[in-house]
Amino acid sequence: MRILVTGGTGFIGSNTCVELMKNGHEVIIVDNLYNSKIDVLEKIENITGQMPRFYQTDILDHDGLESVFKIHSFDAVIHFAGYKAVGESVEKPLLYYRNNIAGSINLYEIMHKYQVKKLVFSSSATVYGDDFEVPFKEEYGLGTTTNPYGTTKKMNEMIISDMGYADPEISSVILRYFNPIGADETGLLGEHPNGIPNNLVPYIAQVVSGQRDYLRVWGDDYDTPDGTGVRDYIHVVDLARAHVKAIEYAAEHIGTEVINIGTGKGYSVLEVLHAYEKACGKEIPYKIMDRRPGDIAVCYADTKKAKELLGFEAEYDIDKMCQDSYRFTQNSI
Ligand code: NAD
Ligand code: UD1
Numbered sequence: 001m002r003i004l005v006t007g008g009t010g011f012i013g014s015n016t017c018v019e020l021m022k023n024g025h026e027v028i029i030v031d032n033l034y035n036s037k038i039d040v041l042e043k044i045e046n047i048t049g050q051m052p053r054f055y056q057t058d059i060l061d062h063d064g065l066e067s068v069f070k071i072h073s074f075d076a077v078i079h080f081a082g083y084k085a086v087g088e089s090v091e092k093p094l095l096y097y098r099n100n101i102a103g104s105i106n107l108y109e110i111m112h113k114y115q116v117k118k119l120v121f122s123s124s125a126t127v128y129g130d131d132f133e134v135p136f137k138e139e140y141g142l143g144t145t146t147n148p149y150g151t152t153k154k155m156n157e158m159i160i161s162d163m164g165y166a167d168p169e170i171s172s173v174i175l176r177y178f179n180p181i182g183a184d185e186t187g188l189l190g191e192h193p194n195g196i197p198n199n200l201v202p203y204i205a206q207v208v209s210g211q212r213d214y215l216r217v218w219g220d221d222y223d224t225p226d227g228t229g230v231r232d233y234i235h236v237v238d239l240a241r242a243h244v245k246a247i248e249y250a251a252e253h254i255g256t257e258v259i260n261i262g263t264g265k266g267y268s269v270l271e272v273l274h275a276y277e278k279a280c281g282k283e284i285p286y287k288i289m290d291r292r293p294g295d296i297a298v299c300y301a302d303t304k305k306a307k308e309l310l311g312f313e314a315e316y317d318i319d320k321m322c323q324d325s326y327r328f329t330q331n332s333i
Contacts (some may be wrong), residue, residue: 001251002026002072004116006059006107007080008052009036012122012177014044015184015240016078021048023244028072030065031081033059034280035194044187059103062110069114076118076247077111079104082152087124087198089149100152101159105291108163111117115259118250119172120243122137123157125232125262125299126150127176133326135302138176146294171254173246176217178232178262178301180239183322183328190236192326200269201233201322204276204331215284217269219291225296228269232262232300235316235324245310262301263314272318279322 003020007013008029010289014036015104016026021044029041038056045051052070057064061080081088082100089096112118127150142158147224160172178278180202183190197203206212220227242261249257277284295308306312 001247003030003076003247004068004072004074004077005080005093005145006030006077006171007082009033009038009040009054010080010243011189012180012236012239013080014189015236016041016080016243017044017052018047018184018189019237019240020247021050021052025244026242027052028059028068028074030057030059031063031245032056032069040189047184047186047188055159056178059107060099062106064104066110066113066315069110069116073212074114075115076122076250077107077116078243078247079107080122080233080266081308082122084149085149085180085198086149089152090147093148093305096148101155101195102161106115108159108219115169117170118159118247119170120246120250121156121160121172123153123258123261124150124172125176125301127157127301134265134298135260135300136260137215138260138305161224161256169254170256172249172256173250174256174258175242175246176258176260176300177239177274178234179235179275180236182235182237182316182324184237186325187324187331190325190332197222200231200272201325202286204273205325208276208282208326209329209333212236213285216271216289217286218289218295220288221291222297224268226268226270229295230266230268230298231320232264232266233272233318234262234314235321238314238316242306242312245312251257255294257309259306259309260301260303261306262303264301264303266300267318275318277325278319279326
């Protein structure tokens with residue numbers, strides 16, 4: 001298939017482009033480089049032997065985006081482009097609604113005009129909110145989101161599902177990611193957080209590389225085995241493989257499907273910390289702090305639907321996730 005990948009130079013997008021190319025798909029990337037660097041393209045070429053076509057285009061620029069559709073006729077779109085910092089979204093909600101909603105609507109309108117009817121969308125487990133029991137099942141539907149970022153994911157899910165009602169030929173797969181971490185095995189394609197990382201593993205990586213003094217563990221009084229928060233961490237390459245399966249599923253089926261992508265297994269903050277200590281061979285200092293507002297105790301996926309519909313199961317464990325994250329951090333210094 002010839003696939004348009006928006007946000008394709010980003011963390012998950014770049015790893016997905018590699019997996020798509022390894023599976024014989026043609027990839028065309030659109031990204032405005034707001035949160036990624038142009039040298040990612042060379043890294044993709046180093047890994048796959050091929051340089052993907054790239055357009056430095058903002059999805060908010062309707063005409064610019066449409067010009068890419070005039071040049072290429074796409075079989076499908078994988079839509080990663082968006083802002084993702086939860087804290088920033090609370091401070092600047094309109095920025096998030098404009099980019100993640102108005103940008104997406106531009107894309108969907110142009111897809112409609114050019115009759116591109118297959119879509120895979122990056123959603124998040126954040127849409128479950130704290131309304132449901134673990135493991136989170138797709139059939140629970142949408143919970144109460146606690147920040148504008150989460151609400152943009154929920155709104156995109158609703159828009160995509162309404163587009164599916166309006167046009168029964170559309171085929172969309174909404175993937176609800178749990179906690180993607182790690183990097184590709186060569187240590188070239190990982191995550192570069194902007195400013196102070198909000199997420200656990202990028203923060204640990206900065207403690208290990210000496211940029212931060214210690215990890216702040218947000219609470220050890222949750223109802224979990226060691227009292228710290230439990231999450232379903234998934235290796236970014238596993239997540240990338242799930243996209244290949246999802247786009248191939250969309251090529252063969254019509255309708256809208258919502259599918260969790262996680263491992264189905266939860267790890268506590270301290271378990272992740274210890275796995276990272278094993279990977280880097282040194283002790284990582286930490287301090288227990290108060291709970292972070294908005295956090296839930298436990299979050300992990302029911303992975304049955306991904307297995308049944310996509311034949312997808314995550315392969316990599318927490319040790320491999322931390323080893324690959326550490327290799328990427330070492331390469332980036
Ligand atoms: P990322 O920031 O590394 O990648 C997003 C890419 O989109 C970046 O390269 C950025 O430059 C680009 N972009 C942003 N706005 C754009 C615009 N208006 N026009 C063109 N390009 C634009 O993030 P990621 O971690 O790779 O996440 C990819 C997607 O997955 C996002 O939609 C994110 O919300 C979603 N997601 C991520 C996580 C996570 O933990 N990383 C979890 C759940 C969902
Ligand atoms: C967070 C977002 C979620 C988003 C996801 C993207 C919040 C409340 N949730 O999820 O909306 O989709 O990132 O990946 O921001 N932790 C520490 N110290 C740290 C950082 C994290 O102890 O410095 C703990 C957290 O309390 C949590 C776990 O580590 O228990 C994972 O946190 P994080 O990586 O931020 O992910 P989520 O909170 O699951």
